Amino acid sequence: MGTEATDVGSDVPLVQLVAPDGARVTTAENAAYRDRVAHLTGEDLRRMYRDMVLTRRFDDEATALQRQGELALYAQGKGQEAAQVGSGRALAPQDYVFPSYREHGVLQVRGVDPVDRLRLFRGEDHGGWDPAATNTHLYTLVIGSQALHATGYAMGVQRDGLVGTGDPGRDTAVVVYFGDGATSQGDVNEGLVFAAVNNAPVVFFCQNNQWAISEPTTRQARVPIYKRGEGFGVPSVRVDGNDVLACYAVTAEALERAHSGGGPTFVEAFTYRMGAHTTSDDPTRYRDRAEEDYWRKRDPIDRLAALLRAEDAWDDAWAAELDAEAEALGERLRREVRELGAPPTSAMFDEVYATPHAQVDEERAWLARYEEETQGDESQEVAR
Amino acid sequence: MGTEATDVGSDVPLVQLVAPDGARVTTAENAAYRDRVAHLTGEDLRRMYRDMVLTRRFDDEATALQRQGELALYAQGKGQEAAQVGSGRALAPQDYVFPSYREHGVLQVRGVDPVDRLRLFRGEDHGGWDPAATNTHLYTLVIGSQALHATGYAMGVQRDGLVGTGDPGRDTAVVVYFGDGATSQGDVNEGLVFAAVNNAPVVFFCQNNQWAISEPTTRQARVPIYKRGEGFGVPSVRVDGNDVLACYAVTAEALERAHSGGGPTFVEAFTYRMGAHTTSDDPTRYRDRAEEDYWRKRDPIDRLAALLRAEDAWDDAWAAELDAEAEALGERLRREVRELGAPPTSAMFDEVYATPHAQVDEERAWLARYEEETQGDESQEVAR
Amino acid sequence: MTAQKLTFARAITEGLRASLESDERVLLMGEDIGRLGGVFRVTDGLQKDFGEDRVVDTPLAESGIVGTAIGLALRGYRSVCEIQFDGFVFPAFDQITTQLAKMRYRSRGRLEMPVVIRIPYGGGIGAVEHHSESPEALFAHTAGLRVVSPSTPQDAYDMIRAAVASPDPVIYLEPKGRYWSKDDVDLDAAPAEGVLDRARVARPGSDVTLVAYGPTVATALKAADALAAEGTSAEVVDLRAVSPIDFPTVVDSVRRTGRCVVVHEAPVFHGVGGEVAARVTEECFYALEAPVLRVGGFHAPYPVAKLEHDYLPSVERVLDAVDRSLSF
């Protein structure tokens, strides 16, 4: 059973630039990808490491907050930091991102405030941040539906004339994130149809984390997931999702294609969800420790740390600062999440429509009146 | 514009056994397919020819009946007879067929009565025949939804233990028909997901007739349609849809795979809708005569006639008999379709549910009472 | 006013044309809407005039059409999606219900969804299955959507322009049985106010209120003619919208007439008439001389064409209901 999860093409070659032990991988096949990371300095790598560490800390704190009853639910991203940070770091600021609901690492890179990221999970907001501020859309909970939104957005970018301008500050692309399970949904497949036919500048970034809640990838597909794109005429690639440099490189390639007018790309990042599906889930019911151990040894953060050390890019003072930064993040989350209040009751009716709607207006007025009246009635009600 | 319709992979090699001039095609690649038709005698070929001619006549008569106001609508199959008859003839009686709405040739082969085939188009029935009698499901008008029904049916066949028994009288498979446009629907793609994961004995038979109403195949895909199956791990093949022997051969291969437990296959039959989309359609608005002429020279019936003549399997007496049979079919359709009455008003409420439903029962009773009362009232109503 | 006699369908064409002209971020999307001009020719000529990037022939996938329209809206475009027939909107139901309707709310108003979904709906044209249905109740129950249906060419023109201009998603239901009916349309009028949420008294009267929308307004008006001949004065209220519903106009009428019959093609059971009846009864309890009665489709799938005239609410069935109301 420990191997079942990785049945679908675990023997398929994937783009890898850094081995689990932190050594650079140099093959004839990955030469073009090596070129794409050649310009990254030690500082760039440390920045990615920082993003990954802060994302992991965010995850741990959020999980703890949920345990303490401060969040209704939380979906852990642990293990997927390389896929998220690597792809996220390849984006230009003007590129637009459609996450699913587990892309905390992407949000970290894009600069979405950590407290805002938890409003949804606290049950205080259905979204939580302003998408325009960071060109990062809200989380989408209905599996796969954002694939179409991303494709449509990319069709808008085409109409804005922001593809193939040759200006790296203007050319714009879209990245949509979804999981292995999501590939079974009609919407993801229709997204590929529309993207292919329109040659839309969108990257389909599938994190194959081996599980869709309790179902292994073998319940969704019988060939490696990255093959899916090819059937639609969308160039496709499988990448080691625990190798942040490889994820950066394949995303950079896909974005270059999109920016220059080459159209969509399908990326499968082969990774692992190290935690539970959400805090409501109990993975011991469906997967075994051997499998978890196997992947623990491939922890993406450890791998990048090893690379930094191997290349003398590790700096103890910097590491200590990062520790302190993570500490401060944790402290801030513990404090500020608790302080998030509840919206006023009337917020229930706000922004259902942009313009007045008679029924909403009446019901809002009715509830306000009712609440006012029953406020005074409290004692009477208790008597009942 | 004449070429736009065949843009998507018209240069892709396809399985062909008979050239447009009626000569057998012998290549190294088609050897296995040649083997699959080697056993077909002149009589077998004449039987296929007969099916195709009767299907064409059915089409012409139905079109004429629609023009005369006897049918509400009719969807012509002209040009697709080889794809339909060739695939249909490869089926075993116990195999189950899910047609779309244009598979008059498949219905011909399966033995669905010609008058029954027109009940739907007359507006007299939403279906028209008993699926169990010929193992042929009703037409489905919501594009693509039958792909899932077929896959589910095939999953039932698996559970019945009727796959891989080795008994050709028992092994059972399913064939689902749909068009090039349908490949864009989520349901067709989900059908491929479910079929692949379950290794279900189902053949996805896509007739790429170059058009989805007014949209050429280039609006649905940017690579040849048969590629689609491969992305799901479903073996796929493109066949010359105007070559009845090639269609027979690829379907026989796919069915053998399904029957023996090898799972699903995706077939793209490259063909052409020679008529309008339906009798409501006006193809002159979106395609040109040059394209129609190109395909008229590739008429599948002419091709089989040429083959029969080339191989001395043509027999003038038989041809005259077939003419007479077609005449008789036409005569029967003209007579019996006109005689199809309307169901009684109360039929509106029949079979909405299998067991009593209070609202249906009340409304049925109400309408009966109302009709009875207003019958007597007729004069009064006119006065109104 | 420079009125022209236009068919209902053509009035929509002209409304779309005006919208495309006045805002270059307006797009039309759908199956066969380009070169063919749509199966009802409502978009006839528009691709020629506005190009393939603004009048877009999409792949055959309704979820894809609405889902990409949502994405386009996020990028600032205003898409008008054509669904080919009523029965084919359901593959898009998820995108409409869970995404389009809720995106603004989910984002606390930061994201806007100016998307129009045009659906030719209703029966009476002798069509095959899935081509004659009336699904309005299935949209009206979902908050975040506006659900409207015009009954005259002028309203068709005014309402499509208002729908395209609306920052909210609008389900715009076109009574396809009326497409070929003609009437005067003033194409030069300024964009009309309130047409997406104010009912219209289509005919004043004093004895009974007939509430209708879309295709049944004509039915109600014919019934009112017949009633007038018998000395009964019927007021006809054209709701125009079923979300929101302009109850003040209906209630005002029923308070005066004391009787109310609601007419729609959709099945009565759990249909829009239930909402109207419930609410009118709440507001007019002491004014009502009879319960609000409903005339509409039966709780059965839309039947075969040969039976549709027995299924649809006819003038006679409206008169029958009025008789029952009057004799209560």
Next chain:
Amino acid sequence: MTAQKLTFARAITEGLRASLESDERVLLMGEDIGRLGGVFRVTDGLQKDFGEDRVVDTPLAESGIVGTAIGLALRGYRSVCEIQFDGFVFPAFDQITTQLAKMRYRSRGRLEMPVVIRIPYGGGIGAVEHHSESPEALFAHTAGLRVVSPSTPQDAYDMIRAAVASPDPVIYLEPKGRYWSKDDVDLDAAPAEGVLDRARVARPGSDVTLVAYGPTVATALKAADALAAEGTSAEVVDLRAVSPIDFPTVVDSVRRTGRCVVVHEAPVFHGVGGEVAARVTEECFYALEAPVLRVGGFHAPYPVAKLEHDYLPSVERVLDAVDRSLSF
């Protein structure tokens, strides 16, 4: 009777088990229903006992689940599909509405669709978006479907068995907020008659009729308790089904009490309460002392968890409506 105290969820498990045992053509299909036993553990242990071919973990695609269940039904199997949460049924809406509901009718009764769609629905559990909705009206309007919702563990057990045995498709709505409530269940009782279409008087009374189903039956009963303490006798009718609706039972009650309040979690606007109010008013026009009042969700998407208790129909809001009815 050998009653056991079981949770509501466990009563369903046992009903499914009994169905799987009594007919080997019964299958369960859904996401995570196998090894995990479903996210609510309703199918816990069933895959172990009946195998992977009968308790099937499907790909993550609701249209696929329902669409293949239809195909399986055509081959003689009886599938029970689990939709993980209310908000995720919409991708399957097309298959349910245009195929499942209409297949029998389309075939003039030659094809049978014994498919059950189980949907945990309703709110009050502090969940995120799409996990607390009440979509019953969207199914009840479509002919060909039966739409039911149990309110007690015994009914949950009886009704799931009846649903699986039914030759018609059944939308079986499970009030997820009640999953952990416990009550006596007789597992050995013979299959109950009429539980899919007969309402149940959950508490007799004489002054006002409270009509509820699923999660709100408990609310109505609590309200009846409070009213009793004040000297008002409320009758509580548990509809069990919203398609069909057992109007004779409701009408009989309202004719006696003269007052009626309908309570559901779904938005009131275009909700099931409208149908109940319209029809009860038609049948009880002269008996009614006040208009039928409705208590339910507002015309807004289901709100964030922090606000859901203001959104849901509370005992207090039911009492408020009863007060309004009594003082009419």
